[in-house]
């Protein structure tokens with residue numbers, strides 16, 4: 001079967017029922033999972049299978065269609081489909097669904113299971129990811145018009161559309177008239193607590209129309225109807241929402257339509273009864289009739305042939321795409337900063353970004369309406385979709401998820417930006433980026449109480465510790481413009497996300513060249529006159545204070561060194577020998593204008609923020625909160 005017609009509806013039905021039972025078996029076997037969504041979406045999944053162009057033998061084919069399951073709790077369906085489509089997943093993997101060490105974790109994770117496009121589970125993220133993939137595809141098509149022609153499909157549920165991120169994302173999708181995006185809404189009007197009418201009564205169709213989408217509806221259990229909707233959606237010139245009216249747990253005996261199917265196995269009795277009702281052997285598990293295997297297989301053979309044909313007709317584009325993905329980073333002409341110069345790291349970072357953008361054609365990104373403050377405008381590029389400057393609007397959460405999508409699309413190095421304090425608004429997406437090890441650069445300026453007059457609401461306090469605690473994410477807080485360059489180079493070398501925490505206020509450039517020792521996370525910026533008794537350990541704007549304090553302590557006869565620590569994460573990764581080389585036998589006083597308890601890993605005492613900030617002049621705030629020469633020297637001496 002390669003497309004749905006009146007003649008093969010019966011076969012389609014058998015395929016869908018096989019999926020239903022397979023998913024229910026996986027969940028029963030694991031004794032955990034979500035049968036409702038899998039059984040409810042099985043019919044749509046079969047129709048979608050006839051539209052998707054995927055080649056299981058080449059999962060990174062750049063012109064493949066993208067399919068995002070925004071409701072990651074449909075993972076059983078994801079894995080069952082990938083198995084039947086012929087991806088590198090075995091029946092055994094389905095049998096070890098959700099078990100430790102399996103290829104089939106509780107929610108789909110990119111990199112873990114071949115064929116999974118992006119990690120989903122936190123509701124709403126996937127919708128925004130799909131918008132991001134459609135944007136990535138649209139920009140890719142602008143650069144490689146012959147080669148890129150695929151669709152982005154996304155399956156989402158009531159929960160995804162309740163989440164605020166979906167409003168943000170769909171607003172942007174409508175604004176950009178992303179006509180390569182088809183969002184299929186599993187409208188079963190059931191979530192965990194029961195009917196969605198307990199918390200939701202808006203008109204979804206009107207909502208999407210107001211956001212410049214086209215809206216279609218179909219019976220989500222009628223193959224011809226679903227197929228017609230998808231066919232129609234492809235012809236429209238806007239992003240399309242297909243509201244598919246479905247029943248959760250479709251065909252589960254006694255439980256169809258009930259929230260009870262949402263998050264628990266059907267149970268032996270009901271599973272057996274359901275199998276009998278559908279003509280399956282009630283006693284057998286994981287049975288897939290050969291005819292069904294063949295039907296799915298024919299779809300993936302079609303994908304393989306499409307990919308081969310694409311490769312043979314786009315040889316020139318393929319060469320260009322390969323070049324695009326391999327910029328010569330050694331040719332980046334970084335700006336030069338001279339010792340003693342005064343420049344905010346947000347400003348130096350803007351210059352670095354622009355220098356890098358000239359070489360890295362895939363460097364693309366923007367800010368949530370703060371580009372002039374974050375210094376993230378790429379001056380020699382146009383606005384998306386004609387260039388690399390993205391305007392996210394004031395939609396931080398979606399900005400994070402769209403950046404994740406750009407990173408997983410396969411051609412781009414995305415960055416996004418806002419004030420550091422508003423990183424909270426996209427933190428859930430940063431968490432997923434970290435889990436996925438997606439290479440995204442976060443540019444967060446206005447890094448501390450140094451923000452000044454905007455006051456406590458705008459002064460990040462606890463964010464630095466929060467992100468340092470996030471696995472796989474490297475946080476950089478450079479002390480000056482040259483450290484900024486070194487941190488940027490380091491970030492380019494990592495295959496994971498990086499975060500730049502940058503000052504609003506000017507900082508003195510402390511050395512003449514970028515210090516390569518930044519790869520260790522911290523390094524000795526100023527040696528002590530003798531074996532150090534005190535180490536002043538600081539990051540960012542507090543490094544200057546440490547240097548001046550060290551001079552006073554030295555004058556008072558206390559040998560003092562200064563360690564600049566732009567990256568706590570990288571320092572943590574170094575050996576005990578390196579830590580000992582760095583700190584020797586000295587007492588360590590850390591200085592950081594944040595809630596930086598983690599420095600107790602190394603430090604004997606910390607001068608940090610013990611409260612929220614306040615409004616006032618930046619320099620007065622630093623004094624007010626104890627970031628003074630006097631306090632540093634007193635606290636240092638108290639350690640001896």
Ligand SMILES: Cc1ncc(C[n+]2csc(CCOP(=O)(O)OP(=O)(O)O)c2C)c(N)n1
Pocket residue numbers: 036037071073121122123124156157158159160188189190191192248262
């Ligand atoms: C951000 C977030 N909040 C809560 C959850 C927990 N959760 C998982 S599924 C779900 C209900 C989703 O309802 P719906 O999308 O309608 O899925 P259905 O029950 O129809 O399968 C909830 C609350 C989650 N995964 N992500």
Ligand SMILES: [Mg+2]
Pocket residue numbers: 157158159186187188189190191248
């Ligand atoms: Mg639902």
